[in-house]
Amino acid sequence: MSNVADAERVADLAAGVVRDHDPKSVPVQEFLGACYDAGLSWVHFPERLGGLGVSRGNQAVADRILQGAGGPVPLGLNPMGYGMAAPTIREHAQSDDVKKSWLRPLATTEDIWCQLFSEPGAGSDLAGLATSAVRDGSGDGDWVINGQKVWTSLAHRARWGLLLARTNPDVPKHKGLTYFVIDMHSPGVETRPLRQLTGQAEFNEVYFTDARIPDAHRLGEVGNGWAVAMTTLMNERSALGGSGSRRGAGTISEAVSLWAARPERQTPVLRDRLTQLWLRSEAQRLTSERSRAMAGVGGPGPEGSIGKLVGAELNQHIYQFCMDLLGPEGILYHGYAKPEGDREDSDWRGPIQQRYMRSRANTIEGGTSDVMRNILGERVLGLPGDLRADAGMPWKEVPRG
Incomplete structure (x- = not known):
C-alpha cells in the first residue's frame, strides 16, 4: 500500500474513533481503548497489538485528528508506558499473548x-x-x-x-x-x-x-539485557526529544500564551528572544517529523539522541524566558505547601514557576547532555570512543566506591 493510501486509511480510522467515541463526552480510558482497537495507539506496531503495521510517520496523521477533537495526549498520561515500555514489549516479550496482556491496559492508561x-x-x-x-x-x-x-x-x-x-x-x-x-x-x-x-x-x-x-x-x-535496554533508551530519548505534531505546539506554546497574557511586560528584547525560541522549536519539530517519517515501522536509532539533546536544552531556555517575562511575579510559587502533583487528578506540570524548576532535570533524565554528545559523536559521526579502563573486566572485579 502506498504512503498516501496508508495516510488516508489512518485518517479514516481516526475519524471513525472520534465519531463513535467523542473524547469530549466519553471517559478517557474508553476513548484510548477505542484508539488501541483501531490500531492508532502506535500505528507502526503490528495489527492486533495497537497498530496497523504502517510507517510511524502516520502517527502524526492520527494524532492531529484525535487530539484536534479534544482527545488526550497519551504520552503525558503514561509517559514511561507509551514512550518506553510499549516498544520494548512489542520487540522483546516472549509471546503475543503476553504482549496483548500488557499493551492494551497500558494504552488505556489503566496500568501506569x-x-x-x-x-x-x-x-x-x-x-x-x-x-x-x-x-x-x-x-x-x-x-x-x-x-x-x-x-x-x-x-x-x-x-x-x-x-x-x-x-x-x-x-x-x-x-x-x-x-x-x-x-x-x-x-x-x-x-x-x-x-x-x-x-x-x-x-x-x-x-x-x-x-x-x-x-x-x-x-x-x-x-542480553543490555541490548533490550537499548530499545528502551532509544525510544525514551525519542519520546523526550519529540515535539508536537502541530506548528507552534509543545513547550513554545506556553511561552507564546504567556507573552500574549502579559502585554505590560513586553519589550523589543524579549520579543526578539521569543522569536528566536519559536524558530528553534519549529526547527526541532520539523526534524522530529522527518525522523519519524524515515523510521518506517522500525524503532529509532542513536540519531534520536539529537532530539533529546536539543529538546532538553531548548525547554530550559523557553522556561527561562517565561521567568524573565514574569519578572518579580516569577518568585511567587506555592507548590511547597501544596504538592498538588501527588494527586492523580491534578495537572502534574503545575504553574510556569514549577515547570521552570522541573526543566532543570531535562538535561539529566533519560541520559545527560554529555552522554548524548558522546552517543552522537561515536555512533552517528563515527568519532573514536572514550577510553574505558574496565573494558573486558568481569563486573565483580571493577573497583567501586
Whole structure:
C-alpha cells in the first residue's frame, strides 16, 4: 500500500474513533481503548497489538485528528508506558499473548508503568548496576530480586516496572544483565517518594527484598539485557526529544500564551528572544517529523539522541524566558505547601514557576547532555570512543566506591 493510501486509511480510522467515541463526552480510558482497537495507539506496531503495521510517520496523521477533537495526549498520561515500555514489549516479550496482556491496559492508561534502571552507584554508567536477579533453585522458574533503584518517575503510581538487573557478575558488565517486567505491587517491592525542588514527589527510591518475578516476565534472553535496554533508551530519548505534531505546539506554546497574557511586560528584547525560541522549536519539530517519517515501522536509532539533546536544552531556555517575562511575579510559587502533583487528578506540570524548576532535570533524565554528545559523536559521526579502563573486566572485579 502506498504512503498516501496508508495516510488516508489512518485518517479514516481516526475519524471513525472520534465519531463513535467523542473524547469530549466519553471517559478517557474508553476513548484510548477505542484508539488501541483501531490500531492508532502506535500505528507502526503490528495489527492486533495497537497498530496497523504502517510507517510511524502516520502517527502524526492520527494524532492531529484525535487530539484536534479534544482527545488526550497519551504520552503525558503514561509517559514511561507509551514512550518506553510499549516498544520494548512489542520487540522483546516472549509471546503475543503476553504482549496483548500488557499493551492494551497500558494504552488505556489503566496500568501506569515506570522504568527501574538508575541506581545510587550506576547513573550515567548504567551497565555498572548492582541489583541482582538470581534464579530460584526450587524449579518453578522464578527470579529473586534484591537491590535498589533511584530517580524512578511515577513508581508510586505504577502497576508495572521495566527492570534491568545483574544475573551474572563473572562477565564484563554489559554482558551479565537481564531485562524483566516486575509487578510493582509484589511482596518485597518498597517505594519511597523523593521530594523535589518543585515540592512534588514525582521521583522515587525503590527497594527490592527477595521480590519474585516469573520467567515469563523476562524480556529477551538471559544475559542480553543490555541490548533490550537499548530499545528502551532509544525510544525514551525519542519520546523526550519529540515535539508536537502541530506548528507552534509543545513547550513554545506556553511561552507564546504567556507573552500574549502579559502585554505590560513586553519589550523589543524579549520579543526578539521569543522569536528566536519559536524558530528553534519549529526547527526541532520539523526534524522530529522527518525522523519519524524515515523510521518506517522500525524503532529509532542513536540519531534520536539529537532530539533529546536539543529538546532538553531548548525547554530550559523557553522556561527561562517565561521567568524573565514574569519578572518579580516569577518568585511567587506555592507548590511547597501544596504538592498538588501527588494527586492523580491534578495537572502534574503545575504553574510556569514549577515547570521552570522541573526543566532543570531535562538535561539529566533519560541520559545527560554529555552522554548524548558522546552517543552522537561515536555512533552517528563515527568519532573514536572514550577510553574505558574496565573494558573486558568481569563486573565483580571493577573497583567501586
